[in-house]
Amino acid sequence: MSEPNASSASPSTNLAEIKDLSVSFITDAGSIKAVDGVSFTIPRGTVVGVVGESGSGKSVTARSIIKLLPETATTSGAVMLSKRDGTGELDVLSLSGEDLQRMRGSEAAMVFQEPNSVLNPVYTIGWQIEEGLRAHGMKDKKQLRAKAIDILKKVGIPDAETRVDYYPHQFSGGQKQRIVIAMALVLNPGLILADEPTTALDVTVQAEILDLLRLAKDEFGASVLIITHNMGVIADLADQVVVMYRGHVVEQGDVEQVFYHPNHDYTKRLLASVPRIGQQLVVRDLDGRAIEREDDWRDQPIAVEAKGLTITYPGHLMQPDFVAVDGIDFTIRRSEVLGLVGESGSGKSTTGRAIAGLQKVSGGSLKVLGVEMNGVKERDFKPKRADIGFVFQDPGSSFNPLMTIAQNVAEPLIVHGKYRDVAEAREYVGDLLEMVQLPRVYMNRFPHELSGGQRQRASLARALALKPSLLIADEPTSALDVSVQAKVLELFKRLQAEIGFACLFITHDLAVVDMLADRVMVMHKGRIVEHGDTEDIMQHPQDPYTRKLLASLPVPDPREQRAHREQLHALLAQG
Template identity: 55%
Template sequence: MTEPALTVQSLTVVFATDAGPVDAVTDVSFDVQPGEVLAIVGESGSGKSVSSRSAIGLLPPTAHVDGLVRVGTHTITAMSERELTAIRGGDVSMVFQEPGLALDPLFTVGYQIGEAVRAHSSVGRKAAKARAVELLELVGLPDPEHRVDFYPHELSGGQKQRVMIAIAIACEPKVIIADEPTTALDVTVAAEILVLLRELRDRTGCALVLITHNMGVVADLADRVVVMKDGRIVEQAPVEQLFARPANDYTRALLVAVPHLGSRSDEVEDHSSAETVLDVEHLTVRFPGALGRPAFTAVDDVSFTIARGETLGLVGESGSGKTTIGRCVVGLQRPTAGAIKVLGANIAGLRERDLRPVRRRLGVVFQDPATSLNPRLTVGEAIAEPLIVHKVGRAAVRAKVTQLIDDVQLPKDISGRYPHELSGGQRQRVSLARALALQPDLLIADEPTSALDVSVQAKILELFEQLQAECQFACLFISHDLAVVDLLADRVVVCKSGTIVEEGTRTAVLGHPTHDYTRRLVAAVPVPDPVEQRRRRMANAHLSGGAQA
């Protein structure tokens, strides 16, 4: 039998903290064969990242490690920092979740790839740059001879992730660890990265450890799956067996929580007779170009309406203009032309002082609750802030905060805690409570569940639907996750390059798209079923063409 590329035996990791020892991983064992893709899945705090980072020796000094981790013939758990440095990038490498943070903004991507090459060979700078061009071509970056001299900020998110993969494969490692490699990417770009990882595995024969909470990605790429909960492995199985016959209750709950495109069977509710809350007419936004360059049109003649109690899904890739549209609706971006009417009042071009009374009618839920909540305010103070700004009385504020905490199903004693003391799902519930504090007529939700685990996401979406049914607010739901949009939206608007290319009911746009761009978006969504995903991949191969993102 072939020797495993990666072996983990009885791994236990305990972190020393001020509050006492924390058991992060307990008695974890698995191995990965050459050419195999092993997916490690679980919610935040399950220990999946700690387990995999132990294979590259990237745990902090506060970690106490017991057990055995071996890469090929190298025993990682017995190596010094100097010895670990020698094998990182050579025998084992890592692709991080956020390439914008992992790449050094002060150096060109070619230099950074070249440094990875030179760290494990004696080649000169010229040869290293030539190798960098080869690697960029290998990972599908357009015009590699030119882009090798680009800085990270000059590349898109998908292009930066391709650079990270080029660095990871520079010295042909035996094991590549990919930590949430597609989480921050658009659905079409994520699909291209998955194709690239699959091709690299086939071409180089390396073992790939995929850390993710996206079960669609697991179904698309993995051969075997390890499911972790509370630092322990609860199930290991081949991918088809795990999806068809999960043995553990936790695994079954994870699979049930995964949003599935096309799973919603109810009829779309008709809101045509309801009051129009938001009316966007011929909205155009242009940003001035750099010296000597023409202006950039981010939004071009966009029009749509949202009725009371209705949810409109606004979808598209990065750069499609959807977030700029949301910022205009909230009043954070002044449009170049067009009208934005909230309950008949045009807010486009209003001064800040005149916008304040209108903002009572608007609520906003941002993508990342960790950065949108003030770390110096308690939960109660954060929820109360919009009430205080709009001069609601003290007694009424206290009563409303208590009611909102109960509405979003948080414990009553949470009001005195700070954001860093909460989980991601709890923080997003606080954000939702704050957005609903003034009983808005319109809620703008910008990627509100993209940073959450699937089970937490399912609970937030269920809560969202329940609150909308009770409060009857209109909602502009901005997302690149079509499966989530399919669960929530009544109608869908598809944006591309600042224009609307398709709009209609949820079932029409996502079930029977007419525009090529929409069909490509729908085809790129991985489904949590390995057999069905394989069939869709083959059937949709003709739609995956186009420029690399």
Template identity: 85%
Template structure:
């Protein structure tokens, strides 16, 4: 099998790094063959960033993995993937490679950055050893040179004190730093193509902006082309030169970034752009007759459901480590029928605050009154009667559902725990009503969690949280991992239910555009403290705290021209902070 394509039959133009030609991939399952992608065609130019967008299941990741032939043995492929060699001598047909040729191609010609760095980094090896592993696999043996290259690439991707931290283990780095390390592993062999599969999905907006700057560095300083897979249209507007839109295994549209954003041709592309949450965009929900739904009373006139005064939550240190103050003397209130948005980066204390309100985390100091119960020093027997009045929507419903129980059993669980029904069979009609309320068919009751999509699981999670008709709901990042089209439907449903039921809500997120659509007031949290607090319009349009301004500037907007100015503003803020 030849490793290169002869010069007489080139498939790539002089400015093309890769060409995907009529690519189809099918997977064999117990139910038969399932076609994941069907006749996909597009090119990746040299020195450009190509964004591949679409919903989960559209075939984005399968397409990217096909480029380096990183598919399971159950996959059957047809078509071709042509890749220009880094040394400029000929081209490769990636799908025709095997064995040693394939190993050389991975790393030398193309490398992949995966969505979840925790699943890529080995917890028992130092990050320096893991970076060096790729170099060793490609023939470099000198220990001093290996270490020098590992330290150098860590410095280039912005890991501080790289000379020392090269000997650290993955658990000693934050999520954003681990993503930088995974990018360093991809860059260390200087490949011509970087494949980045949802590299910013689970990251805060400030860290996301830094990772996108790093991918720009790969293009501008390392001369690599970048294929970035994402469902975030703001990310595409920020970094992409060209865009490929996929839907159900097909490419429905492709073009340069401005053409896709300002003159989309495909109906699906238009729907995708319309679903993107934007700052200042009002979310209006309507009843079955098309009339706009509004709350019947002003939330400011409603009684207070939650009140915190000097709330402090401390995690005790272990093995001679000092105590960690997660929440440091915060004050706030939540009125009945009000939605309070709580925003901030990971580690700011948002989820800890929400868990304390739900009685899942002990209060260390100050006062926290929840539905008339003082949580500082509360006994479980005193708080237990109130648990039925509190609902909790988790960030990842997949991990909060029991995988061995059906959706009906999972949703009915709180009803049985609080003795509202004696069995799942007795609760079945009510569970069906709950599922229909969140726009899931009753037939889904007999399915298991893994048989639902991410958006469907989140709806089922919302149904479970509302099963006991709570007067207070804690929603912890309920839409952060969802596609924009699914997210838009979940947010619309959430607002409709909140208006109809009138529960008080703490909505925890790091996405200011989402909280702008839903919340009445916003509370910005940073390092355990509230740095800004006020009505939505005031905080979004006239932020006073530098951290709030940084958060707003870090949020990518789905408009390429506006985003360029947005990015320059963020860099100016960063320069001022130095």
């Protein structure tokens, strides 16, 4: 007896076919169409990259393939998924109940963007991997555990026999993403749907995850649909590319055709927005003249000076103290941009917070605008706080959601006594928003009513409200789409040239640093491993860690990226 909704046709060359798919959502404001007439195929044994910016409909399209949509969604069109064993195909949108449950995991599985939203903190990762196997009929406890250990080994989790009993909080971000991929692979599905699987990861960890998805295709024989806004990731992994914009497919083809001969203007804009090593960022005025700083930063006085700076976090529950920053030396001159690069846990954000007076100094010396921070009392440092601006990585969490944009931006002005209230500061706040290219009408909106890029601009306006002489920018563009990131970086460079503030720009993206920074400082495990002029470090890196960082950065060029990947594997082989 044939399975419901499955045909008995011979195996197709395509694993999945999306035909004229449309998805709408019912909201209080009426029906909103998120996906409009999308059609493309996923051939067997290939990686298809769906690329587009936030709101393009790419995640909704991927979720439709396994019918993982909320009840408010209405769909039309068809999603045909060929069964892995070649016995026919499933009409996914017509599946329900047990048929849908059987299909998920065994025929197609999803890897979500944020592993913390998938992994249950109260269960071991072994139990969570076994849960999928139990749902598909496996009951033997020894067999379940053996399967979980085996898949953890395959995705590169060290000491899998022991760590199968660990909880999610005992793993790093990259390891948690590997575990989520293991959960998707354990039932050996024919299709892996990976939704922005590398967005929040360091470049070296990102390279490892991309290798793992490549393994899913080569060793497990799965097709992979990867959703991303990173064109470098697409160049590294994809065989075919689908470009989405405002719910429509605007271009599709093999990876070389899309990268080297793009047809649609949107694809061309996406490719042009990607930061690359060696690409200079030049901002111009209305007459087309390049905007440059009036004075050479090398001749300016020192704004920040660290000598043997050490920052230690005390241990708890018999754990030893953790040295986050280990005896580093550096300076930042007025009107200079110093790029601070390193992976998560390298100590770069801790360094930035110490400069802003948000983290105590444990040892050595740190002078900020003439104030020694080692042992400083708040009453002595408070007058200097008005001279320091801070741009946070996630403006959504740094803004008060109950306050309007005007109230949020005006807050430091009121705290430091420049204005009595928001009404008095309103004209100046409007000027600040226009300076960061946001219309004055945005003053009355709340943070959730702005896009990510607009919130980041408002965050920059707030940081510059008191006209600081020192700005600390902590990963200010890491969560933005590439075209929005390009606009924010251009705005940042323009304001820095016009105002001339000293800046510590913290990031893990070397291409962004190359566009903005005068000098680069590379941190690894609390220490500075390389320090010098940006061009020298980027073109002639001396430290193996810096070379590994550069080789891990995916470039938006498929041919160049292949050579790049081989270089990275050679560096890793050397240890």
